[in-house]
Amino acid sequence: xxxxxxxxxxxxxxxxxxxxxxxxxxxxxxxxxxxxxxxxxxxxxxxxxxxxxxxxxxxxxxxx
Numbered sequence: 001x002x003x004x005x006x007x008x009x010x011x012x013x014x015x016x017x018x019x020x021x022x023x024x025x026x027x028x029x030x031x032x033x034x035x036x037x038x039x040x041x042x043x044x045x046x047x048x049x050x051x052x053x054x055x056x057x058x059x060x061x062x063x064x
Contacts, residue, residue: 002020009018021027030039040049040063049063 001022005018005020008014019026026032030037034052036052036054038051038055039047040051042048051059
């Protein structure tokens with residue numbers, strides 16, 4: 001699975017950090033119910049926004 005995620009990130013030129021929840025622990029903590037789910041977390045560790053479903057580059061740029 002990590003190889004697939006890395007390949008995807010490279011192929012699509014992702015410049016953000018991609019984390020894998022291989023044991024499901026983070027999914028339980030964040031109460032995820034579907035994928036993809038995107039969390040914007042500030043430098044203090046506070047969740048600023050959550051997006052369920054696919055995202056666009058425009059949406060990311062707006063959030064940044």
